[in-house]
Amino acid sequence: MYRKILLTTDGSTVSSKTACAGVALAAQLQAEVLVLYVAPEYQYPIYVEIVPPSYPSEDEYRAAMLRTGAEHTREVMDACQQQGLRCHSMTAFAEHTAQKIVEVAEQQHCDLIFMGSHGRSGWGQLLLGSVTNKVLSHTRLPVLVHRLIQEPAPR
Numbered sequence: 001m002y003r004k005i006l007l008t009t010d011g012s013t014v015s016s017k018t019a020c021a022g023v024a025l026a027a028q029l030q031a032e033v034l035v036l037y038v039a040p041e042y043q044y045p046i047y048v049e050i051v052p053p054s055y056p057s058e059d060e061y062r063a064a065m066l067r068t069g070a071e072h073t074r075e076v077m078d079a080c081q082q083q084g085l086r087c088h089s090m091t092a093f094a095e096h097t098a099q100k101i102v103e104v105a106e107q108q109h110c111d112l113i114f115m116g117s118h119g120r121s122g123w124g125q126l127l128l129g130s131v132t133n134k135v136l137s138h139t140r141l142p143v144l145v146h147r148l149i150q151e152p153a154p155r
Contacts, residue, residue: 018116
């Protein structure tokens with residue numbers, strides 16, 4: 001059915017729980033997993049005329065975000081390895097997270113995008129499910145939205 005599943009994480013408890021549910025699905029299907037963390041693009045400090053010496057350079061920022069991405073995807077990668085699944089992780093940089101998720105899924109030949117929903121409705125859904133909603137509206141790939149019924153306890 002699905003051979004390669006894209007799981008996304010932002011490092012939050014909610015996204016980690018969702019990604020681990022995606023690992024369980026991948027294990028049932030014996031599918032390969034790509035775990036994606038999307039970091040914001042580097043922002044030059046446009047609010048000052050002189051860049052403060054403590055402000056990170058673009059290279060320092062990218063290195064820090066790559067480390068952050070590795071940390072955020074580690075739990076999901078460990079879960080994949082425990083299940084004996086073929087998996088790899090990736091950190092991508094973009095201003096528009098949803099567009100980058102769709103782009104990576106297409107470039108990496110994923111069959112399915114597995115994302116989370118907080119299970120909220122009304123205004124909460126508009127504010128907190130915006131990335132998932134944008135992915136749904138910008139891709140032709142199947143998207144499985146995993147709904148968390150109960151908010152997980154903070155780590």
